[in-house]
Amino acid sequence: MVTPRKKIPSPAGAAAARSDHLDTRVLETFVGYNARRAWLVVTQVFAERMAVYGLKQVDFSVLSLLAHNPGATSRQLCSTLDILPPNLVSLIAAMDSRGLIERRPHPHDGRAIGLHLTPAGEQLVREAEQTVIELEADASARLTPRERETLIRLLQKVYH
């Protein structure tokens, strides 16, 4: 269980003489800076808790998307998640090898390949989604449920 870059509070009086941290007030007026910092926190918790499933964030996104969009193509996954097609290939191949997904010929387009979860894949997604729900709640525990909804709504307003 690797926990790199975890903020370990230094012994009480140790950093009294010379403060460890810098004045970040200007940077903290920017959405970009704050969004990245918050994302890093969630990412850290995500990586720790999802390691047991062998899933990175992008893996989970693909699997969850396939659970709710059976038969989706690589092209659609790429466009939805902002991934470049060449970078999805090995990812899909690995999930195929793991027996989590299978490729079937596309009904209307001979070039495309429809991606489907296997029963094992569906079972894994169910467990993984539940874990993500819990981990998300923990990672945003300093927010009230109402604040969390507001945060998500405002983030979506930026990118929608």
Place this chain on the structure above:
Amino acid sequence: MVTPRKKIPSPAGAAAARSDHLDTRVLETFVGYNARRAWLVVTQVFAERMAVYGLKQVDFSVLSLLAHNPGATSRQLCSTLDILPPNLVSLIAAMDSRGLIERRPHPHDGRAIGLHLTPAGEQLVREAEQTVIELEADASARLTPRERETLIRLLQKVYH
């Protein structure tokens, strides 16, 4: 001026038969997913507008931090920005070569090096910070000023 992955709206009726995008409703219930998507939008605009200064996000963060924390050390920059020391070295060296910063011996610690902006560096930071303020306003233009403040406050609540 590279603008990759820009969402170019396809001709009106073109995608009517087979929808391009997938159902992302589950992913959109997660803070991590939404924070990354919003961050990507701001990042895109940042890269486009800051290219004239030859500054990436991390470069700007370092320079802005030094503007408001003169004499800060590499160690402090790393801890503040969550960068690993080895990855800051070439970045600092490049800014030194460009004449934006200079290294002075640390007053109290012979191992450390105090980093300071040169006059050219200070001038660049002034212009760059102004550009970031404008770009941030544009990138979050769908938010009211009040909503933008709320968004930033809630993001900070997650990582503070």
Place this chain on the structure above:
DNA sequence: TATTGTTATACTCTATAACTATA
């Protein structure tokens, strides 16, 4: 001619180990 999936490849970002000089 355009698009889907793919290979090969390069570039950037992030991470680890180990060294030096100071403390």
Place this chain on the structure above:
DNA sequence: TATAGTTATAGAGTATAACAATA
């Protein structure tokens, strides 16, 4: 013994060009 800065290097993430098969 621990820390600041550094080197070398490895691994992950992201990018472009080009090709075969199909539309």
